[in-house]
Amino acid sequence: MTRRVQYRHFLWPRPRLDAIDWLMSDASYRDAIFSTPLDRVANFSFDEKVVACFPDMIRRSVPGYGQILGMLGLIAERHLRFGAHVYDLGCSLGAVTLALAGRLPPEAFTLTGVDLSPTMVARARETLGEECPDHRIDIVEGDIRHVDYRPAGMIVLNFTLQFLPPEDRRAVIERLYAALEPGGVLVLSEKIVLPDEQENA
Numbered sequence: 001m002t003r004r005v006q007y008r009h010f011l012w013p014r015p016r017l018d019a020i021d022w023l024m025s026d027a028s029y030r031d032a033i034f035s036t037p038l039d040r041v042a043n044f045s046f047d048e049k050v051v052a053c054f055p056d057m058i059r060r061s062v063p064g065y066g067q068i069l070g071m072l073g074l075i076a077e078r079h080l081r082f083g084a085h086v087y088d089l090g091c092s093l094g095a096v097t098l099a100l101a102g103r104l105p106p107e108a109f110t111l112t113g114v115d116l117s118p119t120m121v122a123r124a125r126e127t128l129g130e131e132c133p134d135h136r137i138d139i140v141e142g143d144i145r146h147v148d149y150r151p152a153g154m155i156v157l158n159f160t161l162q163f164l165p166p167e168d169r170r171a172v173i174e175r176l177y178a179a180l181e182p183g184g185v186l187v188l189s190e191k192i193v194l195p196d197e198q199e200n201a
Helices: 019-024 048-061 065-079 095-103 118-131 166-179
Strands: 084-089 109-115 136-141 152-158 180-189
Touching: 065 095, 065 152, 065 180, 084 095, 084 166, 095 109, 095 118, 095 152, 109 118, 118 136, 152 166, 166 180
Parallel strands: 084 109, 084 152, 109 136, 152 180
Antiparallel strands: none
């Protein structure tokens, strides 16, 4: 039998930096990386320039991203087994973790965030260490295709799968499904392209 908890009765030091406020603030630099013409287009990478303006970049490129973050905390409150492990895959600067830590007390979950970018990992560790010092969070640099997943109550891939080669995606999803505890939740958010151009607008 799983233990369900009404989290609204808990009082704990919440992160000072609410995930949605952080995302919607002007604390980061404005994304102007591709505002000037380039002689040649280089491969996109999550380097220092991207990390510096990432909140602005994601806010403008993903309509409704703030609402997605807000819903993650609600989903966790309703469906996450107390004490379960959570994965945030492609964790970037840690907005998902901030969203969960803002809704759930430190003892409610443990979390592993995984990102391929060392710059993202360093900034996420810094931010989460300051904002969520009592939560049990581990941010690691790595490729989500090669993580040794432990049983998890919640796995989040927010706009991450698109960065994997199409031929690798099914195997990753199958591994994540196998890692979910009974009743666990996989949250997968992605941009999609529909055949009808009118629907894409």
